[in-house]
Amino acid sequence: MPEFGRLSGSIGQIELDFVEREATPAFLMKLSIQLHLSGLSLSNTVRVLEIFGVKRARSTVHNWIHKADLQPASGKNPDHVAVDETVIQLNDEQYWLYAAVDAETNELLHTTLEPTRTTMIAQTFLAEVSEKHDVSEAVFLVDGAQSLQTACRRKGYDFRYEKHGNRNAVERVFREIKRRTICFSNCFSNASAETADDWIRSLSFAWNQLI
Template sequence: MAEIARLSGNREWIDLDFVERERTPEWIMARGIQSHIAGLSLSNTVELLEDLGVQRSRKAIHDWVQKADLQPKSGRSPNQIALDETVIRINDQQFWLYAAADPDTNDLLHVRLFSTTTTALTEIFLRELRQKHDIETAEFLVDGAQHLQTALQRAGLRFQMCRAGNRNAVERIFRELKRRTSSFSNCFSHVEPETAESWLQAFACWHNAPN
């Protein structure tokens, strides 16, 4: 799989500024973070690090991902933005993952996890997206969801309803995400929503990173 092929790829996107008195070498931490996000379970990541001569627990690797606080880089000026949402389950509860993607690069611009999907929450997502990127002249590609269209209208942003073509960029990313999480049935168990959101944002960073 493409995800597994990227286990040993570029790791410059992983910022380890959070490291203070960590006894683990930084390159090992980066390898562990990358491997888990790219496709290995926590248990398999533990085994990988053991093969490299380092013994760390599943919790330690989980904590590295959380502490790294990885986010997609800001400062882009996309011509088009594919905007969509999909269901993510956390502890048998349904949450909504909002995502904005640049169809020209297939990169994720912003992701957020909400407990429901409404016009007001979409406005929050767009406000955060606006703070991160220059989107004033971008054209948004959305499906028929009325709350998405209403929020874009209120924000004064251009959009067109599109069920195929460039809007499929974000659908492809959602499919990749769900393949990545298929080992736990697209469901995060025994975690808080904030923890799941942090992992999803780290996934977005990994997705955008060059091979």
């Protein structure tokens, strides 16, 4: 029952303002979006729709997710923020995923997908985090990534090196994202970096609802 309650609450937060004409009932659109973001493949998601007598293509469900523009809620006030970067494969290219996670709640605060990693990009990422959340008093937990350490220093943030402990929060998030991109690679087949970036933000939204 608690799991169902979280799922129902998450569905209620999905807005369908992008819909103009759509024959699919709103609840089934929201359900399919949530099911896929929670771990169901696109193929199995459309099979669930078929149970309700609705036939839709996998690309249709994928487009719903993209157009819904889901992302983590802003306005958080975390005490400790775990930040990190990791490589994500997009078609034949490698991109760098930057993520900030509330180390105490495991909530994703912000993500961005970049074609490379530099100190300037790290600074921009931290600036985006600060625009969305009150991190002025937060302690940033970083590993050996020099670009993030330098960016924290230049921004005047309190930070400390931590390889394990509370930093495990961001590592768990990265493992889940990589598991999903491997299992459901059809999400990124022939996709632009912008589409992949949107999908990861949508996944972040679902992650925060179900943790």
